Amino acid sequence: MEEKDNKKESLYLKLMPYIEKYGILLLLVLMILVMHILQPDVFLSWRNVTNVFKQISWQSMLALGVFMVIVTAGIDLSVGSIMMLSLMVLAIVAKAGAPWFIVVITPLIAGFLCGLFNGAGITLLRMPHPFIMTLGTLYIFRGTGNLISGGTPISGFTDEVRYLGHGRIDLTWLGLEKSQYLPVSLVLIAVVYIIFWFFLNHSRTGKWIYAIGGNPSAARASGINVNKILIIVYSLCGFLSGIGALILAGRTDSGYPNAGLQSELDAIAACIIGGASFFGGRGTVLGVFAGVMIMGILRNGLNLMDVSSFWQQVLIGSIIVIAVYIDVLRRDLGTRK
Amino acid sequence: MSTFNNPLLEAKGITKYFGTITALENVDLKVHAGECLGVVGDNGAGKSTLMKVLSGLYKPSSGSLYFQGKEEILESPKDSQNLGLEMVYQDLALAGNLPIGENIFLGREPTKNVGFLKFLDFNKIKELTNAHLGKLKINVKSADQKVEELSGGQRQAVAIARSTAFNAKVVIMDEPTAALAIKEVGKVLDLINSLKKTGVGVIVISHRMDDIFSVCDRVMALFQGTNFAESELSNTSRDEVIGWIMGKK
Numbered sequence: 001m002e003e004k005d006n007k008k009e010s011l012y013l014k015l016m017p018y019i020e021k022y023g024i025l026l027l028l029v030l031m032i033l034v035m036h037i038l039q040p041d042v043f044l045s046w047r048n049v050t051n052v053f054k055q056i057s058w059q060s061m062l063a064l065g066v067f068m069v070i071v072t073a074g075i076d077l078s079v080g081s082i083m084m085l086s087l088m089v090l091a092i093v094a095k096a097g098a099p100w101f102i103v104v105i106t107p108l109i110a111g112f113l114c115g116l117f118n119g120a121g122i123t124l125l126r127m128p129h130p131f132i133m134t135l136g137t138l139y140i141f142r143g144t145g146n147l148i149s150g151g152t153p154i155s156g157f158t159d160e161v162r163y164l165g166h167g168r169i170d171l172t173w174l175g176l177e178k179s180q181y182l183p184v185s186l187v188l189i190a191v192v193y194i195i196f197w198f199f200l201n202h203s204r205t206g207k208w209i210y211a212i213g214g215n216p217s218a219a220r221a222s223g224i225n226v227n228k229i230l231i232i233v234y235s236l237c238g239f240l241s242g243i244g245a246l247i248l249a250g251r252t253d254s255g256y257p258n259a260g261l262q263s264e265l266d267a268i269a270a271c272i273i274g275g276a277s278f279f280g281g282r283g284t285v286l287g288v289f290a291g292v293m294i295m296g297i298l299r300n301g302l303n304l305m306d307v308s309s310f311w312q313q314v315l316i317g318s319i320i321v322i323a324v325y326i327d328v329l330r331r332d333l334g335t336r337k
Numbered sequence: 338m339s340t341f342n343n344p345l346l347e348a349k350g351i352t353k354y355f356g357t358i359t360a361l362e363n364v365d366l367k368v369h370a371g372e373c374l375g376v377v378g379d380n381g382a383g384k385s386t387l388m389k390v391l392s393g394l395y396k397p398s399s400g401s402l403y404f405q406g407k408e409e410i411l412e413s414p415k416d417s418q419n420l421g422l423e424m425v426y427q428d429l430a431l432a433g434n435l436p437i438g439e440n441i442f443l444g445r446e447p448t449k450n451v452g453f454l455k456f457l458d459f460n461k462i463k464e465l466t467n468a469h470l471g472k473l474k475i476n477v478k479s480a481d482q483k484v485e486e487l488s489g490g491q492r493q494a495v496a497i498a499r500s501t502a503f504n505a506k507v508v509i510m511d512e513p514t515a516a517l518a519i520k521e522v523g524k525v526l527d528l529i530n531s532l533k534k535t536g537v538g539v540i541v542i543s544h545r546m547d548d549i550f551s552v553c554d555r556v557m558a559l560f561q562g563t564n565f566a567e568s569e570l571s572n573t574s575r576d577e578v579i580g581w582i583m584g585k586k
Contacts, residue, residue: 198456202457203456207435207439208443210432210435213434215431215432217430218440221430222430223415223418223445281435
């Protein structure tokens with residue numbers, strides 16, 4: 001009897017990591033299939049697929065940043081505002097006539113500094129929870145963005161500045177048609193996600209980010225400088241929001257006051273759908289990507305079927321609740337001892 | 338139990354204030370190589386504060402620490418680790434979401450260089466973990482198992498393995514059996530005895546007389562933040578030690 005239990009358990013233990021890692025991909029594939037059946041002519045067309053990737057491009061940067069923060073059991077509500085402020089800084093620098101390579105770097109620096117400000121506030125000011133610091137900076141950064149721009153849109157960037165968000169990689173040399181191009185933003189997503197996957201899974205700092213989320217006092221007792229790691233995490237989150245701003249500048253050719261409004265909530269939703277735990281220490285880069293894709297495909301598919309955006313809100317909300325409930329059930333199974 | 342006159346670790350006149358509260362007053366402690374010192378005391382007697390001073394987590398308000406005869410000032414847990422002073426915390430200080438091997442090497446992970454980048458060396462972590470667990474005769478299914486999947490006793494064993502993975506000279510254990518099922522207590526006590534045989538100095542904080550009397554060579558009692566009594570284990574009895582805890586001699 002006991003042996004049988006052991007066997008069952010070892011099978012369970014063997015399967016568990018795979019379900020934890022790849023379960024969300026199954027959901028993604030299922031969604032793609034359903035959408036394909038509902039919209040067989042359009043959904044998987046080259047045009048629509050690249051469209052989805054273009055639409056999720058900047059959100060995927062915010063989600064990745066917020067994901068790292070969530071792994072440390074923190075939260076960053078300010079990413080949308082960081083992106084808007086970085087975008088405004090970019091627009092102002094561009095309008096001042098700075099050369100393109102300066103313009104391109106400015107949102108990255110601005111985003112990084114905003115994140116550094118968050119991290120410093122959370123650790124040095126000993127805020128009781130990152131929620132409070134980043135709720136404050138959600139207002140501070142957006143307000144600052146409006147102050148420096150006068151609250152009006154600033155439009156018109158050069159092609160170099162717009163390249164990452166708007167550029168196309170021609171594939172005619174592969175025998176494809178001119179309309180079958182690869183968006184540069186898709187390549188950027190892939191590169192950034194792979195770099196951060198390596199960072200989180202194969203570097204000591206990445207391991208410590210997970211350890212802090214798992215048990216901060218264990219991390220501290222192991223001699224890890226927890227505050228330093230947290231400052232790094234929030235700074236990187238800001239930096240990624242800055243990349244988001246650069247992509248958005250390319251896509252919209254404009255810096256505008258409402259950029260990234262409420263996108264922090266989309267970013268958090270993507271992380272949660274992708275299997276990151278609010279209690280920290282759990283979640284994968286692949287999961288976040290799947291979470292971003294699921295939200296993007298849902299919006300795109302529902303738009304194709306002409307479903308009202310009100311229904312989209314209801315559906316996305318439902319998916320968050322269902323995804324987390326599945327996670328709760330899974331955890332119940334895992335801790336039955 | 339070599340050279341009893343030269344303690345491995347010695348604390349002299351440790352005093353620690355938290356605001357107006359005096360947690361420790363003029364406390365002395367010493368432990369020798371291959372010796373196990375039991376530290377007993379009621380809740381709030383200052384045991385945990387003393388251990389946190391020894392591990393570098395708290396800085397004493399006054400008093401000094403000597404390691405192998407040399408005075409040391411500990412600024413952080415990193416400093417005490419570098420000396421070979423390791424703590425096993427009551428809350429185990431393990432990250433449940435990480436595998437056994439990564440917990441053992443947390444903060445001191447072996448890396449390999451790929452170009453100018455440093456990557457974690459997972460093969461080495463696994464190899465070292467298996468060798469170390471084998472040396473301590475700790476049985477787990479795999480070094481890749483997450484700590485949250487382990488039983489309380491296995492977790493305690495991992496915590497002890499963690500503390501001894503880097504040539505520890507002194508291991509300090511806070512209530513090592515408090516959270517364990519009865520059948521697991523014996524295994525942990527065996528582990529402590531085998532540590533002593535390798536020449537490690539062990540300090541055990543415990544409420545349980547069974548623990549103290551099965552692994553310790555000497556026992557000291559703290560009472561209201563001061564040294565209250567101390568004796569070789571062979572010269573005392575359970576009842577006497579229990580009396581010390583309650584402040585009776």
